[in-house]
Amino acid sequence: MENxxxxxxxxxxxxxxxxxxxxxxxxxxxLFMAMALTFSxxxxxxxxxxxxxxxxxxxAFLFVVVGQTELFTAHSTMAVLPVLDGRASLxxxxxxxxxxxxxxxxxxxxxxxLAVTLGPAMNVAEPSSFGTLAGALVPFPWWVILLSGVVAxxxxxLVTWLAAASRDTVGRxxxxxxxTAAIGFGPxxxxxxxxxxxLTAVLLGAGVGVGGLGHFLxxxxxxxxxxxxxxxxILNYGHVTxxxxxxxxxxx
Numbered sequence: 001m002e003n004x005x006x007x008x009x010x011x012x013x014x015x016x017x018x019x020x021x022x023x024x025x026x027x028x029x030x031l032f033m034a035m036a037l038t039f040s041x042x043x044x045x046x047x048x049x050x051x052x053x054x055x056x057x058x059x060a061f062l063f064v065v066v067g068q069t070e071l072f073t074a075h076s077t078m079a080v081l082p083v084l085d086g087r088a089s090l091x092x093x094x095x096x097x098x099x100x101x102x103x104x105x106x107x108x109x110x111x112x113x114l115a116v117t118l119g120p121a122m123n124v125a126e127p128s129s130f131g132t133l134a135g136a137l138v139p140f141p142w143w144v145i146l147l148s149g150v151v152a153x154x155x156x157x158l159v160t161w162l163a164a165a166s167r168d169t170v171g172r173x174x175x176x177x178x179x180t181a182a183i184g185f186g187p188x189x190x191x192x193x194x195x196x197x198x199l200t201a202v203l204l205g206a207g208v209g210v211g212g213l214g215h216f217l218x219x220x221x222x223x224x225x226x227x228x229x230x231x232x233x234i235l236n237y238g239h240v241t242x243x244x245x246x247x248x249x250x251x252x
Contacts (some may be wrong), residue, residue, distance in 0.1 A: 001085065003164065004078040007070065008088050008096050015070060019100040022069035023107020023192060029060030030133065030196040031115055033184065034125035037132055054185030057193065061180035062173060065163050072101045072192060076228030077157035078164070084237050101221075104192045112200040120204075131206030133197040136187050138212040142219045145189050149223020150231070152188035155179055156224070157232030189220040 007015065033053045043049035064071050079096050082088035119125030140148075159179045166172040183190055198216050201208040 001081050001087075004081045005087060007075070008079060008082060008092050012095070012099055015096060015099045016103045018070040019072070019103025020107045020110075021067075022064045022071045022100075023104040023109075023196075024111050025063040025067060025069060025107075026060050026071065026104075026193050027108050027111035027115070027196040028063060029057035029184070029193050030130075030200065031111075031119065031125060032056040032059065033133055033197070034115070034119065034129040034200075037129035038124060038126045050185045050187070053187070054181040054183070057184035058177045058181040060193070061159070061183075062176050065159060065176045066169070066172060070100050070103070071156075072097065072104050073153055073156040073190065073224050073228055074160040075100050076153060076225045077160050077233040080229050080233040081237055084234065085241075105195060108192060108196040108199060112196055112203055115196070115200045116203045127201075127204040127206045130197060130201040130204055131208065133187075134201035134206065134208045134212070137189060137194050137198060137220075138208055138216050142215070145216065145219040146223045148186070148189040149191065149220040150227035151186070151223075152183050152190045152220075153224035153227025153229075154231040155183055155188070155227075156190065157228035160228075161232055161236060189216070189223060191217060191220045191224045194220060 033056055036052050036056050037049075040049075040052070043052070065074075075097060079088075079093055083090060083093050115125060115130075119130075120127060137145075159176055162175040162179070163172045166175060182188075183193070195213075195217060198208055198213050200206075202210060202213055
């Protein structure tokens with residue numbers, strides 16, 4: 001609650017710069033996955049491929065969570081707590097969500113330009129690798145993307161909640177790596193990491209158009225908000241506040 005209130009009352013400029021940095025840092029996950037696909041030359045097993053992609057993408061989530069930069073999918077869980085507790089208004093929640101979301105997406109866009117420029121030039125990330133990543137996210141009906149986004153938002157909310165509850169850095173690192181690896185392993189739809197994957201494929205002409213990016217972003221964002229807000233924020237807030245008072249137990 002204290003962390004959420006601090007971010008809600010933080011100056012807009014500070015929130016935006018932190019969100020922009022988070023978009024940049026999380027985008028390393030897309031680059032790492034593209035590099036894994038490029039250097040492997042093609043995995044013989046889909047299971048091994050998804051295991052590797054999940055593992056390398058989780059490192060980028062570690063950059064963001066341990067580095068304490070502001071990610072929209074984390075705010076969908078934590079920023080709602082002061083509103084539920086009557087300490088912040090919906091307009092304040094909307095402001096921090098909007099600033100964080102825009103900052104994240106601009107960070108993704110800047111990183112995509114870097115990936116388009118550097119990846120093929122150094123032969124570390126072929127355009128087809130980003131096409132493969134985008135192809136695992138875009139060609140689905142809206143309701144599939146929405147529900148997959150709910151799962152990703154749910155997992156990201158759990159990461160945020162568990163990291164806040166962790167008493168030491170080692171525990172926080174393990175929580176982040178294990179839970180976020182499941183997002184990449186799916187791959188489930190994450191609005192920020194996925195934006196870098198799909199946007200880079202669009203810029204490289206790797207089989208995805210602007211319409212596909214918009215389709216992905218709309219339904220993934222809605223799903224992430226529902227997953228983080230409802231399945232983690234509201235439910236966890238409810239079970240904590242309705243936990244009841246502690247009672248002394250008499251021992252004879």
